[in-house]
Amino acid sequence: MEYLFLRRKKTRSTSERQRNLLYRAASRQWEEELALRPDVRPSDGSIYKGILYLLEVRQVFLDPSVSLKTLSAMLETNQTYLSNAVNRCFGCNLKELLNRYRVEYAKELLRSGRCPAEEVPWRSGFGSKSPFYVAFSRVTGMTPKQYLARERNPLNRKEEN
Numbered sequence: 001m002e003y004l005f006l007r008r009k010k011t012r013s014t015s016e017r018q019r020n021l022l023y024r025a026a027s028r029q030w031e032e033e034l035a036l037r038p039d040v041r042p043s044d045g046s047i048y049k050g051i052l053y054l055l056e057v058r059q060v061f062l063d064p065s066v067s068l069k070t071l072s073a074m075l076e077t078n079q080t081y082l083s084n085a086v087n088r089c090f091g092c093n094l095k096e097l098l099n100r101y102r103v104e105y106a107k108e109l110l111r112s113g114r115c116p117a118e119e120v121p122w123r124s125g126f127g128s129k130s131p132f133y134v135a136f137s138r139v140t141g142m143t144p145k146q147y148l149a150r151e152r153n154p155l156n157r158k159e160e161n
Helices: 016-034 044-057 068-075 079-090 094-112 117-123 129-140 144-152 154-160
Strands: none
Touching: 016 044, 044 068, 044 079, 044 094, 068 079, 079 094, 094 117, 094 129, 094 144, 117 129, 117 144, 129 144
């Protein structure tokens, strides 16, 4: 699944316009991809949009203590519905989904050089270094150091395209 991952400047608040743009994009994606699948219930659509809003706009994945319980409270649904919606819509469990977003954010931090490499695990929402390295390697197939070296070498990036 393609991430909508909003690349925008950090602001203190999220605008109604951002939320509406995200919901429209999510609705289009929902109609095109997920509505055709028989295992996805129509009620999962609103949970799907809520999850995307919390991840894309509010960036709740940056909080290391975020859990199924806290997200279900934010979305005003129960944990079972949320867990089932994540499994059906994203094809993974909540921990894997959060880690994907955290790794994408970490990659953005590494590319931009906005913070020292030692701080990336904490700034991207991981509680410690070990889960960061495991998740990063699982998602990208390389260590953060290898990723950074590849990003800094223009020849490697051209070969991939």
